[in-house]
Amino acid sequence: MTVLRYTLLRFMLLFAVLLVLWLLLAAVDVHNPPLLIILTLVVSVPLSYVVLKGPRTAMTQTLADRVAARTAEAQGDDDAEAEDAEVEALSAQPEGERDQDAEGELGAPRVPQRGDELAPGAAAHDGEDGRPQQHG
Numbered sequence: 001m002t003v004l005r006y007t008l009l010r011f012m013l014l015f016a017v018l019l020v021l022w023l024l025l026a027a028v029d030v031h032n033p034p035l036l037i038i039l040t041l042v043v044s045v046p047l048s049y050v051v052l053k054g055p056r057t058a059m060t061q062t063l064a065d066r067v068a069a070r071t072a073e074a075q076g077d078d079d080a081e082a083e084d085a086e087v088e089a090l091s092a093q094p095e096g097e098r099d100q101d102a103e104g105e106l107g108a109p110r111v112p113q114r115g116d117e118l119a120p121g122a123a124a125h126d127g128e129d130g131r132p133q134q135h136g
Helices: 002-028 032-050 053-092 093-103
Strands: none
Touching: 002 053, 032 053, 053 093
């Protein structure tokens, strides 16, 4: 609705400037239609920039909100489709394969992490002074 309002206000301003300039040129006895059209455009563009700032800002905000809503809706659909595809792929696999894939995604086996117990027979101390070596 704000786009229609701004467009109508812009046309009304254009025709008001056209009418005023036509009357002024007729008063000085100048009857040149191309001059009238050019003067109308030259005067109405900056005038509409100043006079119609409020409606133009409202129209811009409305259009930005529409674009944001469409973008969010499209992203939501993409996320939902990706999630559905993942669920379908997992449900199509036998249960044993699902567990195998999950373990494979965790990383290489037998890589000790901080706080893990040492494997039997492994050296308890790896520093020169007999204490655990500090990393980091």
